[in-house]
Amino acid sequence: MSERxxxxxxxxxxxxxxxxxxxxxxxxxxxxxxxxxxSTPAGEKKLALMSYGGITLELIQSPGAMPMGEGNVPHFAILVDDLDAAAAEVRAAGVDTFLTPEKKVLPDLFGGLQNWFFTGPSGEQIELLQML
Known part of the structure; x- marks a missing residue:
């Protein structure tokens, strides 16, 4: 099936x-x-598809309370070629929601990586990820 x-x-x-x-x-x-x-019984569920970082995000705004229980995506990662430069560009765009003051460098995880998390406007976590 994977060939599909x-x-x-x-x-x-x-x-x-x-x-x-x-x-x-x-x-x-x-x-x-x-x-x-x-259309849902509670009203219209708004949807938008956005191209961002080589992937497509489907933004969903529910007509009622935002469902944030089990099964929600805890974060998504954007693979970058230069973590420091990518983080600087995000900051230059006005984003100041990085979760830590410094990037994390994990040389022994998955062959080596460094990452930095920030949040979007609804609390979604976005990881900038550079493989070493």
Whole structure:
């Protein structure tokens, strides 16, 4: 069956405010690929597809309380070629939500990596990841 897999389709991220999340990801170089909605008994669920960092994010704004229980994606990682430069660009875009003051360097994990996490407007964690 794996020969049928074409790659990652998208990563779904719940958002409290669709416009705020779109503006956030656009500020980081993303672009809107499409917008839509789905009717639910509680009202319209807003959806947007964004191209960001070589992947597609599906932003979801529920009409009611944001469902944040088991099964939610705890973070997604953007693979970068230069962690320090990527973090500097994110900061230059006005993002000041890094979770630690310094990057983490893990030379023995998965052949060596360094990473740095920051959060998006709805609390989603985004990892900048450089393999060493």
């Amino acid at each position: 897999y074409l790659g990652l389709g998208h990563v779904a991220v719940y958002t409290r405010d669709m416009e705020e999340s779109i503006a956030f990801y656009e500020k980081l170089g993303g672009s809107v690929k499409g917008r839509g909605g789905v």
